[in-house]
Amino acid sequence: MITALAGGVGAARLLAPLCRAVGPARVHAVVNTGDDEVLHGLHISPDLDTVTYTLAGAANPTTGWGLAGETWRVMEALERYRGQTWFRLGDRDLATHLYRTQRLAEGAPLSAVAGEIAKAWGIRSHLMPMTDDEVRTRVTLAGGEEVSFQDYFVRRRHSVAVTGLRFEGAATSRPAPGVLEAVAGAERLIICPSNPLVSIAPILAVPGVEEAVRARRQDVVAISPIVAGAALKGPADRLLAELGHEASVVGVARLWAPIAGTLIVDEADAGLARQVEAEGMDCLVAPTVMDRPGVGESLARLAVGDTLSAS
Amino acid sequence: MITALAGGVGAARLLAPLCRAVGPARVHAVVNTGDDEVLHGLHISPDLDTVTYTLAGAANPTTGWGLAGETWRVMEALERYRGQTWFRLGDRDLATHLYRTQRLAEGAPLSAVAGEIAKAWGIRSHLMPMTDDEVRTRVTLAGGEEVSFQDYFVRRRHSVAVTGLRFEGAATSRPAPGVLEAVAGAERLIICPSNPLVSIAPILAVPGVEEAVRARRQDVVAISPIVAGAALKGPADRLLAELGHEASVVGVARLWAPIAGTLIVDEADAGLARQVEAEGMDCLVAPTVMDRPGVGESLARLAVGDTLSAS
Numbered sequence: 238m239i240t241a242l243a244g245g246v247g248a249a250r251l252l253a254p255l256c257r258a259v260g261p262a263r264v265h266a267v268v269n270t271g272d273d274e275v276l277h278g279l280h281i282s283p284d285l286d287t288v289t290y291t292l293a294g295a296a297n298p299t300t301g302w303g304l305a306g307e308t309w310r311v312m313e314a315l316e317r318y319r320g321q322t323w324f325r326l327g328d329r330d331l332a333t334h335l336y337r338t339q340r341l342a343e344g345a346p347l348s349a350v351a352g353e354i355a356k357a358w359g360i361r362s363h364l365m366p367m368t369d370d371e372v373r374t375r376v377t378l379a380g381g382e383e384v385s386f387q388d389y390f391v392r393r394r395h396s397v398a399v400t401g402l403r404f405e406g407a408a409t410s411r412p413a414p415g416v417l418e419a420v421a422g423a424e425r426l427i428i429c430p431s432n433p434l435v436s437i438a439p440i441l442a443v444p445g446v447e448e449a450v451r452a453r454r455q456d457v458v459a460i461s462p463i464v465a466g467a468a469l470k471g472p473a474d475r476l477l478a479e480l481g482h483e484a485s486v487v488g489v490a491r492l493w494a495p496i497a498g499t500l501i502v503d504e505a506d507a508g509l510a511r512q513v514e515a516e517g518m519d520c521l522v523a524p525t526v527m528d529r530p531g532v533g534e535s536l537a538r539l540a541v542g543d544t545l546s547a548s
Numbered sequence: 549m550i551t552a553l554a555g556g557v558g559a560a561r562l563l564a565p566l567c568r569a570v571g572p573a574r575v576h577a578v579v580n581t582g583d584d585e586v587l588h589g590l591h592i593s594p595d596l597d598t599v600t601y602t603l604a605g606a607a608n609p610t611t612g613w614g615l616a617g618e619t620w621r622v623m624e625a626l627e628r629y630r631g632q633t634w635f636r637l638g639d640r641d642l643a644t645h646l647y648r649t650q651r652l653a654e655g656a657p658l659s660a661v662a663g664e665i666a667k668a669w670g671i672r673s674h675l676m677p678m679t680d681d682e683v684r685t686r687v688t689l690a691g692g693e694e695v696s697f698q699d700y701f702v703r704r705r706h707s708v709a710v711t712g713l714r715f716e717g718a719a720t721s722r723p724a725p726g727v728l729e730a731v732a733g734a735e736r737l738i739i740c741p742s743n744p745l746v747s748i749a750p751i752l753a754v755p756g757v758e759e760a761v762r763a764r765r766q767d768v769v770a771i772s773p774i775v776a777g778a779a780l781k782g783p784a785d786r787l788l789a790e791l792g793h794e795a796s797v798v799g800v801a802r803l804w805a806p807i808a809g810t811l812i813v814d815e816a817d818a819g820l821a822r823q824v825e826a827e828g829m830d831c832l833v834a835p836t837v838m839d840r841p842g843v844g845e846s847l848a849r850l851a852v853g854d855t856l857s858a859s
Contacts (some may be wrong), residue, residue, distance in 0.1 A: 310621055310642070311642050314644075318668045332623075336631040
C-alpha cells in the first residue's frame with residue numbers, strides 16, 4: 238500500500254504515473270476537501286474530481302482540471318440569467334456534481350460517493366476524502382474580507398493578497414473511513430507536490446491525521462511544489478511568501494520536516510539540497526517537472542523508494 | 549388585469565394566446581408549485597418553467613414542456629453513475645434550476661426568482677408562484693405507498709392507481725406576494741384547463757386563495773380540461789374517476805361551481821351544457837382543443853368576456 242496526501246492538479250499529475258509505476262490497486266489517495274464548495278445547490282469537490290478524472294484518463298490535458306472534450310451548454314444558458322458563471326462547470330462535469338449532491342441528500346457519506354464515482358470511471362485506486370465532515374478553507378484577504386477558497390482561487394484568480402487562512406470545521410471533523418488505516422498501513426507515504434498551505438494543510442488539520450503521518454515520518458516522502466522559487470501552477474509561491482514562509486524548497490522543508498523524513502526537490506534546486514538537509518530532512522534531487530514523458534513515472538518510483546539506493 | 553390560476557402544459561397553451569389577445573402586461577398567472585421537486589439538490593418548478601418557456605416562445609412544441617432545441621449532455625453523463633435520470637432535465641433547462649437554487653440559497657423568495665427568470669426571457673406578463681412556502685403534492689398509490697407528485701407523474705408515468713392526494717405544507721403556507729391582489733383586482737379570473745385535482749387544487753389549498761376566488765365568483769371563468777370524458781393530456785380523467793369524481797364536464801362543474809360562475813366546455817360536450825347549468829354554473833360551448841391556429845385566441849377572448857354577448 239502506497240498512500241498519498243493529495244490536492245488537485247499537482248497531485249493528480251503525480252498520482253497517474255504512480256499508479257502506472259506501482260499498480261493502481263496499491264495506491265491510496267487521501268484528498269483535500271477544504272476547497273469543496275456548494276454552488277447552485279450542488280456539492281462540488283474540485284480536488285476529488287480532478288484526481289478522479291485524471292486517473293480515469295479523462296481529464297482535460299490543457300487545464301489539468303475538468304473533462305477532456307467538455308461542452309458548456311448549461312453555463313452558456315446560465316448567462317441568460319446573469320447567474321454565477323465564474324466557476325465554470327462543464328456539462329459532463331455537472332453530472333458528477335448532480336450525482337454527488339443527490340447521494341449526499343440521500344444520506345450517503347462523501348467517502349462512499351467518492352468511491353462510487355471512482356468506480357464508475359473504472360478507477361482501481363482508492364480515493365478518499367480527508368473527511369466526511371464539512372471542512373472549509375476560508376481565506377482572509379488583505380482588505381480584511383474573508384472569502385471561500387474558490388472565491389479567492391477562481392473568482393478572484395488568486396491575484397489578491399492573502400493575510401490568513403483557516404480551516405473552518407476542521408477541529409470537530411473526523412478522518413473519513415480508511416484514512417488513518419491508509420496512513421498507518423502504508424509502506425510509503427507521499428506528500429504530493431500540491432500547495433502546502435491550502436491543499437495539504439487542510440488534510441493535516443483533520444484531528445488525528447498529522448499525528449498519524451508524523452508517526453510514520455521515516456517513510457514519508459514529500460515532493461516540493463516549489464521549483465526554483467516558484468510554483469509550477471497556482472499561487473503556492475505567493476501564498477508562502479504572504480503568510481511568512483520562504484517560497485523555496487527550504488521553506489517547504491521547514492513546513493514538512495516535522496512530519497516527513499525526505500524531500501524531493503527539482504534539479505533546478507540542487508544547490509539548496511544542503512539547506513534542506515539542515516532542516517532535518519533527507520534531500521533527493523530529481524527532475525520533478527512532469528512536462529516530458531517518463532518524468533512522472535521516474536519521480537513516482539523515486540518517491541516510493543524503488544531507486545532510493547541509487548540516489 | 550386578467551388573472552389566471554395555472555398548472556403546466558394545459559395552462560401554458562391557453563396563456564400564450566391570452567397574452568396575444570389582451571396584451572401580455574395585463575396577464576397575471578398564479579402558478580401551481582405543489583409539484584415542485586428537489587432533485588440532485590436542485591429546486592425544480594415544472595409548472596412555472598413550462599409557463600415561462602411557453603410565453604417566451606421557447607418551449608418544446610412537441611412535448612409542451614422543456615425547451616425547443618434542447619440538448620441532453622448532462623443527463624447522458626449522469627447515466628455513467630446510474631444516477632436519477634428518470635426526470636429528464638435538458639442542459640439549458642438545468643441552467644434555470646441552477647439559477648433558481650442559487651438564488652433561493654441566497655435567501656431570495658421563489659416569487660422574486662420567478663420574476664427574475666421571466667424577465668430574463670423577456671416576458672412582460674406577471675408570473676407568480678402560488679406561495680413562497682414549501683407545499684408539496686403527495687400522492688397515495690393503491691398499494692398504500694405515498695410518493696411525490698413527480699415520482700407518480702414522471703417516474704411511474706401516472707400509470708398507477710391513486711387513492712389519495714394531499715398538499716403537504718399547505719395549511720401553514722401563505723400566498724406569495726401579489727397573489728391575493730391579483731385575484732381581488734382582476735377584471736376577469738380564469739381557471740385554466742389544467743388538472744383540477746393536482747394543478748388547481750394546490751393553489752386553492754393555500755389559505756386565503758379559495759376564499760378570495762370565491763368572492764369573485766361571478767367574474768371567474770373555468771375552462772374544462774375534460775373533453776368528451778377524457779383528458780387531452782395527462783391523468784386528469786383517471787384521477788377524477790379514481791378519487792370519486794365524474795370524469796366529465798359535469799364532474800368538473802361540480803368541482804368549480806362553488807368558486808366559478810362560468811364553465812367553458814368543448815363543442816364535443818355541448819349535449820352536457822344543461823347538466824353543467826344544473827350544477828349552478830353558466831355554460832359556454834366553444835372549441836377548446838388548441839390544436840388548430842386561432843382556437844386558443846378565440847378561447848381566450850371568450851374567457852375574458854370579449855365575445856360573451858355573442859355566445
